[in-house]
Amino acid sequence: MTSMNVARRAGEIDRDYYRRTGIFPMMHTIVIRRELLRDHPGLAHGVFHAFSQAKDAAAERYRQSRRLYQVQTMIPWMNALVDCNGEEFPEDWWPYGIAANRAALNTCLRYHHQQGLTSRQWRIEDVFAAESLDT
Template identity: 35%
Template sequence: MTDTRLTLAMSESDRTARLLSGSRVLEGFELAPQQASIERIFEVQMNEAAYDISELSLASYLIARGRGEARLTAIPAFLSRSFRHNAIYVRSDSPWKHPSELKGRRFGFPEYQMTAAVWVRGLFRHEWGIANEEMEWLTFRPERIPVETPATLQEGDIFEALAAGRVDAIMTARRPPAHLFPDSAEGGVLRRLIPDVWDVERAYYGRTGIFPIMHLTSVRAETAERHPELPRRLYELMLEVKRDAAAQMLETIKNTTVNPWLWESAERAMGLMSGDSWPYGVAANRAQIETFIAYLQEDGMLQRPLQVNEVFHPSVLDT
């Protein structure tokens, strides 16, 4: 492998497709995409720092930084963001309609340290008035890096566990299978906990300004040391790719998705979010990263407090 051939591991989206296909190039470097599931990418990068550039869990990266892990650095190109109110599910025959009703219940996550789970526990504490110790936490896969948690690891599938009543509610980044939760979200064994959840999420954003970050972009520190210009140039390229994706989404000559009301949704988001529905950069995201760091501390998963300027490569701190 030549010094300028860099391994790249990312899930495909409109923020990454042009990089993975090679239609957008990083001048002076050859990007070599690697095939793996996002869960596998996270595990390999966190434990082996195997990729020069990779998508990475915000939570796991910060936990490792708090322990003094120095094999990775990061740039503020956030490849996954999602409100997670809509990712909380219960059985359709359950009586609960609001998270505050789940106090003392059995609540399942795929993994305790996953970023989405950290956000949801923060919501329980700060939005819905339930402390960590007032819930029974269950998980359904081993932690990708070792962390002490109050959760009990379960065997089996998280969706089937909910359907069978072995857990009262779950949060899952992945949509439940169609035989339990139809495409219309109606008439299945499972349902979303919160009625009118999309309006609830918009109201949350209106109050807080938070569109929760899930994944950032990691760079192997050794690679950044060999090529000190890389982190900034990579950030600028990824910012251009993201802007191109937004412009393509709004172009009405051709709908690039199978959603007939894509443009209505996109225009509504742009109006609510001041014209940038997916912000990159440190400045635009500093407040919510500080909030997330505080949530990790409340969860007991940070060995020391972190400052935002410690999270990213020095060359991108002015973004």
């Protein structure tokens, strides 16, 4: 199978999973040491808001420069791909925060336990800073 076919098939599998579950896998998480959270109340919220603002600025910059052949990437057919994704996904493809990712987080924690990576089924409240639970 060619790399193009592998990439296409992977995209089809990802889209099918999203259609069936409503879950689009997260790209990253942010980890902050417990000592820092203890010593700096509000740090988790501050970091969350800083990353959210950066993501929103990047998305807006892309939307503003979407004129044909003026995007900031060298990927052929990027605008067509963005249009296609826009029809299938919500406007914010990678939402930040617990609320927007609750289903994906619970699924990840369930898989961790089912696959023997954790000795018990962890809850979101067990692994995320209390002050971030309202994000």
